[in-house]
Amino acid sequence: MKKNSTHKTYYTDGNAVDDILGRIKTVLAVKTQTELARLLDVGKQSITDAKKRGRIPADWLMRLGRLKDVNPVWLETGQGTPFLHAEKQHVTGLMEYPGHYHSNDFIYIPLVKAKWSPDQDTLESDHDIESYYAFRREWLKGKGQIAHMRLLRVTGESMVPTLRDDDIVLVDLSQTDILTGKIFAVGIDDEICIKRLDKKPGIIVLISDNRLLYPPIDIEPDNSANVRIIGRVVWMAREAM
Incomplete structure (x- = not known):
């Protein structure tokens, strides 16, 4: 942190x-x-x-x-x-930013239990807020668009050692342009996964850091209808055990 x-x-x-x-x-x-x-x-x-x-x-x-x-x-x-x-x-x-509370120098970002809705092309989270984390306003401004930021909890081990199960990531939903090697939240059908992204002509590549168990996945145009880039991961945190 x-x-x-x-x-x-x-x-x-x-x-x-x-x-x-x-x-x-x-x-x-x-x-x-x-x-x-x-x-x-x-x-x-x-x-x-x-x-x-x-x-x-x-x-x-x-x-x-x-x-x-x-x-x-x-x-x-x-x-x-x-x-x-x-x-x-x-x-x-x-409510300076929709869904966010603020106090003096801090913005409270919601940690959401989120699912991607391909039909509505939205991140469903309004009624599934676990808690709020306070971030310094000036620090957030340097990371992206505050109004579009949400916290998500990582599930699974595909991004080990960078991210582990139950880690928390801050996602800026406004950043959806693929930057090679950067980490993004990606919606596949109604589920959300955290992956590095790469691209080839006409193909999106989902890359796990735990490559021995999770090889890269090529998403071709014919199979990309239910795949959405939700936003870029701009911060991550892990609870001390």
């Missing part, structure tokens, strides 16, 4: 941490630090440490987003409404 590309921990002063923890208690309907630690699935000491250090782990906010549909912008700043569905319906002023 590149330095300063994501915001894995929220750094604030002590008062701001108290405010964020207070908002978390509000949406969880708890009053004590012990109850809060239990529902966040962390030790009570973790709450105390967060207050002392002036840091809120981003995992706490993402967990709340997944479990409770909590708006991360509201948790961090108090702006808007507590829940994402309400945010979408009533506070559209915070």
Whole structure:
């Protein structure tokens, strides 16, 4: 993971941490630090440490987003409404980019469970958001068109060692021109795979990094009707084991 590309921990002063923890208690309907630690699935000491250090782990906010549909912008700043569905319906002023929330220097990109719809020529993801990851606005601007960015989870081992099963990639859906050797998300029928791309006259070549088990695949014109280049992978991340 590149330095300063994501915001894995929220750094604030002590008062701001108290405010964020207070908002978390509000949406969880708890009053004590012990109850809060239990529902966040962390030790009570973790709450105390967060207050002392002036840091809120981003995992706490993402967990709340997944479990409770909590708006991360509201948790961090108090702006808007507590829940994402309400945010979408009533506070559209915070929607700088469609499907993306922003706060100060950060843009929240959705991690989606996505399927490609060849019939509609779209990436279906609106109702399958797992969570949001915060990226620095200026860093994203250098990577492509922010409004067209989505995070996808890698499945399978075809791109080992570059990408492993369950890694996360940031895809810019606006970048669909083939660049030889670059990594793209590709829709095949209603499934999505992550591959390097090459091209020959009239042929698209899908290349896996794990070539011993997954040889290159040539897609000829007659077989390309249900193959779509969804977007270019511009960033990747892996959880530490």
